[in-house]
Every structure is written in C-alpha cells, then in structure tokens.
Amino acid sequence: MQKYKGTNDTTNSKTDEFIIKVCEQIRWKKAHNSISEELINHIEDQKEVYIKKGQKEEEAEKNAISEMGDAVVVGQQLDWTHRPKPDWGILAIVGVCILISVALQYFISLNVTEGGWEARGYFYHYLKGIPFGIAAMIGMYFADYSIIGKYPKISYSTVLMVCVLMFNFAPRLNYVYIHVFYFAMLLIPLYAGFVYSQRGTGYLGLVYSGAVGVISCIVFEWGPSLVAVWMFSISGAVILTAGIKKDWFQIQKKYGLTLVWVPVGLLIAAPLIFCFRRFKYMFITDGAEYAQGYMLKMIRGFLSNSKLLGQGDLPPFITQESLNAANGRVIEEVLPSWHNDYCLTYMIHKFGWVAAVMVIALVVFLLIRLYKIVNTQSSQLGYIVALGVIMTIVSQCVIFLFANLGICGWHSHPLPFISPGNISFIINMGLMGLILSVYRNNSIVRDRMVKIKSAGKSKGSDMEQYSLKLGKWQVSIRKL
Structure with a gap:
C-alpha cells in the first residue's frame, strides 16, 4: 500500500494509521492502492479547507481525519462497494x-x-x-x-x-x-x-x-x-x-x-x-466452376429448400440416388465440414x-x-x-x-x-x-496519464493549461 507523504515528503503517521485501518477491513487486496489514493486526496482537500479557516496544519489534519468517520466502519463500507463484480x-x-x-x-x-x-x-x-x-x-x-x-x-x-x-x-x-x-x-x-x-x-x-x-x-x-x-x-x-x-x-x-x-x-x-x-x-454462382462457386451454390440450395420447422428438401441439382447415400444423410455426404x-x-x-x-x-x-x-x-x-x-x-x-x-x-x-x-x-x-x-476490475484500474497537446490553433500568445491529478499520475493539457 502506498504511504501518504505530506508536502515536506515526511511520512504523516496519523493519515497512514487511518488508511491502514481502513484497508485492513477490505478483503480485495487489489483495491487497496486506489482506495488509499482516494482517501489521501479527500483528506488533503479537507485539510486545506481547515487551514484556510485559520487552523494549524496538525489540527487541520486531525479534524479532516475525524470528519471521515470511524476507520473500521469506513473500511467495512468500502469493502462492500469494492468487491469483484462478475457479470x-x-x-x-x-x-x-x-x-x-x-x-x-x-x-x-x-x-x-x-x-x-x-x-x-x-x-x-x-x-x-x-x-x-x-x-x-x-x-x-x-x-x-x-x-x-x-x-x-x-x-x-x-x-x-x-x-x-x-x-x-x-x-x-x-x-x-x-x-x-x-x-x-x-x-x-x-x-x-x-x-x-x-x-x-x-x-x-x-x-x-x-x-x-x-x-x-x-x-x-x-x-x-x-x-x-x-x-x-x-x-x-x-x-x-x-x-x-x-x-x-x-x-x-x-x-x-x-x-x-x-x-x-x-x-x-x-x-x-x-x-x-x-x-x-x-x-455469385452463375457460370461458376465446380471448385469455385459450387460450394456457395450448394449452401444456397440447401437453405432455399429448408423449412421453418423440420428437415428441408434437397436442392434440385442434388439427388440421393446419385450419391448412393443412406436415407436422410445427403447433406453429410456433400457439405464439407458440416459438423463444425x-x-x-x-x-x-x-x-x-x-x-x-x-x-x-x-x-x-x-x-x-x-x-x-x-x-x-x-x-x-x-x-x-x-x-x-x-x-x-x-x-x-x-x-x-x-x-x-x-x-x-x-x-x-x-x-x-x-x-x-x-x-x-x-x-x-x-x-x-x-x-x-x-x-x-473497473473500479480499481487507473489509467496512466500522459502529457498531451491540443491540435487546435492558438489565438495570439495566450495559452491555457489544465492539470488533472489521478492518483500518482499527473496530466497537463496545454491548449495552444
């Protein structure tokens, strides 16, 4: 599981302890990384809200974690929603x-x-x-x-x-x-x-x-x-x-x-x-040689003489006597790969x-x-x-x-x-x-984001740049 790191790249134990307790309740191990990333982002966003209200960083983090609720209850709820879903x-x-x-x-x-x-x-x-x-x-x-x-x-x-x-x-x-x-x-x-x-x-x-x-x-x-x-x-x-x-x-x-x-x-x-x-x-079958269009002609012949229910009739150009086949077994004699x-x-x-x-x-x-x-x-x-x-x-x-x-x-x-x-x-x-x-795995797979540029034409020297963070990947889209 990915550890949470604060802005100073130091491990934040309170956030880590909360996430570890949550993930302990989730039986699907593959979902741990995606869930921890979602929780980290949510805690970080709420922490910034409290900091803007004048709280210190440590107090803001504590309140943000407290707002998430009991770690065991949260983990049990996420365990229910993040189970493998076969169709x-x-x-x-x-x-x-x-x-x-x-x-x-x-x-x-x-x-x-x-x-x-x-x-x-x-x-x-x-x-x-x-x-x-x-x-x-x-x-x-x-x-x-x-x-x-x-x-x-x-x-x-x-x-x-x-x-x-x-x-x-x-x-x-x-x-x-x-x-x-x-x-x-x-x-x-x-x-x-x-x-x-x-x-x-x-x-x-x-x-x-x-x-x-x-x-x-x-x-x-x-x-x-x-x-x-x-x-x-x-x-x-x-x-x-x-x-x-x-x-x-x-x-x-x-x-x-x-x-x-x-x-x-x-x-x-x-x-x-x-x-x-x-x-x-x-x-086409008109004028076809035996080795080329005959197969298609034979299939169309059997289909055109078939019925809604029950065995169909033989095509006019195929007779049971000419093949010396057993009763009802003409198609088995003339249609290659009839069984697959x-x-x-x-x-x-x-x-x-x-x-x-x-x-x-x-x-x-x-x-x-x-x-x-x-x-x-x-x-x-x-x-x-x-x-x-x-x-x-x-x-x-x-x-x-x-x-x-x-x-x-x-x-x-x-x-x-x-x-x-x-x-x-x-x-x-x-x-x-x-x-x-x-x-x-629809709920846990995360796409790797890439840096891309729009093919649209630029207007003057103005540029717009958008950033989107998805887990540990960052995408920057610049419109030229």
Whole structure:
C-alpha cells in the first residue's frame, strides 16, 4: 500500500494509521492502492479547507481525519462497494451457448457413423476441449489485464514473432496455415493495448500504430489467410477510430479518420480488384466452376429448400440416388465440414429456420451484453481492451454467418461458443475471461496519464493549461 507523504515528503503517521485501518477491513487486496489514493486526496482537500479557516496544519489534519468517520466502519463500507463484480448474465449466456453446442454435437455425432464407436469418439473428443476452455476463462478472469497496457510493445511483438516462427512447422489446410487465424484473434486485443500506449503522440503515434497493423497484415497474408487480414484490418481500424474519437492522439479527427480508413479500404478492395476472376465467385454462382462457386451454390440450395420447422428438401441439382447415400444423410455426404464450420447450414436443413434463429438471437444477445461492458468502463485501458475483445468475437460471428447463410463463399470458421473447434473454443473462452476481468476490475484500474497537446490553433500568445491529478499520475493539457 502506498504511504501518504505530506508536502515536506515526511511520512504523516496519523493519515497512514487511518488508511491502514481502513484497508485492513477490505478483503480485495487489489483495491487497496486506489482506495488509499482516494482517501489521501479527500483528506488533503479537507485539510486545506481547515487551514484556510485559520487552523494549524496538525489540527487541520486531525479534524479532516475525524470528519471521515470511524476507520473500521469506513473500511467495512468500502469493502462492500469494492468487491469483484462478475457479470453473471454473460456467464449464464455463455453457459447456455455451451449446452446448446453440446446437444448439437451429440446429435451430429449420431450421424457420423450411425452411432458407432467412431461417433462416440467424435463426441468425446469434442467434450475434451470444454474443461480447457473453462480453465482459460478462469485464468484470464483472475489475471491482471492491465499488463496489456503496461507492456504493450513486448506482449504484441512476442505473440507476432511466435506466429512468424510457427510458419516453419505449422500444418496447412488448403494451402493456408491454420494457426494464422488464431493468432489474429489473440493479436486484436493486444493491438488495442498498443494503440492505448500511443496516446498523446499526435500524428506520429497514429502512423506508428497503422504501421504495426500493416506489418501484422503482411504476416497474415504470408499465411496466406485473407479472412485473417480482413478481420484484423477492420477490427484495428475500429480500435483506432475509437482512440481518435476520444481525442487520444490530439489531432484533427477528420484527417485522422482519413489516415485510418483509406488504407484499410484499399487493403480490403485490392484482392477484389486485382484478382476479380477469383473473388467474384465468392458472391455469385452463375457460370461458376465446380471448385469455385459450387460450394456457395450448394449452401444456397440447401437453405432455399429448408423449412421453418423440420428437415428441408434437397436442392434440385442434388439427388440421393446419385450419391448412393443412406436415407436422410445427403447433406453429410456433400457439405464439407458440416459438423463444425458449416453447422448452422446443417442445423437449418435438419431442424428448420426457427431453431437457427433462436441460436443466432442468443449470440446477438451475448454481443449486446458485451457491448454494454465496453460502454460502462471508466478506465480508458479497460474500454479499449474490451472493445478489442468484442471486435474479435463480432468478426468471427460475421465470418461464420456470411458463409453459413450463403452470403459469401469464403471459408467459414467456427461460431464462438457454438461450433466445435477446440483451439478456437479455448481462445474465445480466454477472451471472454479477459473481458470479464475488465468488468471485474473497473473500479480499481487507473489509467496512466500522459502529457498531451491540443491540435487546435492558438489565438495570439495566450495559452491555457489544465492539470488533472489521478492518483500518482499527473496530466497537463496545454491548449495552444
């Protein structure tokens, strides 16, 4: 706990004794520093009031402490208000999503080999990932997320370097390194911490943040994972936009937003422009070759022949006789990854649109709750880290829905907390623990204040300077 020091840098025992007694009643050790700082500031302010009334310094301090009340009672009250606050609503929603996923995967496992030992092994393999995911969430929940803001460059560069090193031995699927997408998921919240560290650095900090993002996209393109590039670039642009809107860089906002979104727009559009023949089949099926637009055509065919409730009909271009498939098992024969990446398409065909809409509504409700956590953060670091987490989850949901609803023909990825995929499930559960940690520590995390200058134009030689003290950090804002 930080000791109180008076104006002469000598330890003031009366104030220290009061604060120590208060903190002894507070069981959450992490809250001690923030509470002691608040009490010190309050005592100091009240002490100055008494001094102005003519009291001596020692008497003024004694009266200021006396006005605070009994230290034990104050500590007990603060212990009640400064307890860790888990969001039970989010935990309940995640739990329901996991239960739905378990039920869906159990049903899917029965169709793998008609209930044989291989089907049981498939289901048991899926269940093995759940304890690891729960452990990841609990570990991140109790971790100190402020490390992201304290060591942003080290944490970000370390994870990115590991991603690069894994190119030497990581497996590939359809010419794409499968680890790239998972590292993009991890790097988005870390990138939020990096942007947070560039506050008050002006256009140079904005360009620096953009350059780090471009380097990351180059690594993802090396994958090559176009979906990871788009996911990271859009999420990073949203994070930078939030920083600009909050005036972190102290620049002209319209110029800052232009510097962010013009390169991102070019990055997204470049593959579509220069490789139009290849990427046009991501959205259209007319005249598509078998290996390109056929997947999209097949998904749209199953969806267009689905019902509100119950199993849908087969598309006209697919017949059960041509595939020699067992009764009711055509979609399992023709739709790749029907049990994980395209499980929503499978669910719509097997159970109808109503069941799928209920699952989508549950995920949307979870995202709304997460967004509320972002908006309730008093800490700037907590705000931007939570925004990075929600952008990661939203991006995965958009990718999954675009692929499973036949909007776009890119390769799908698991839906957070619903689709199987042990690695993605563990990472998403860890991200959920991170955002819950942000919510839990909202009352005790203090932002490091930086000296910043306004980008506004000066009028004559007049200058205005404002000072704001938050704990042990001092911010000076000078308007030129």
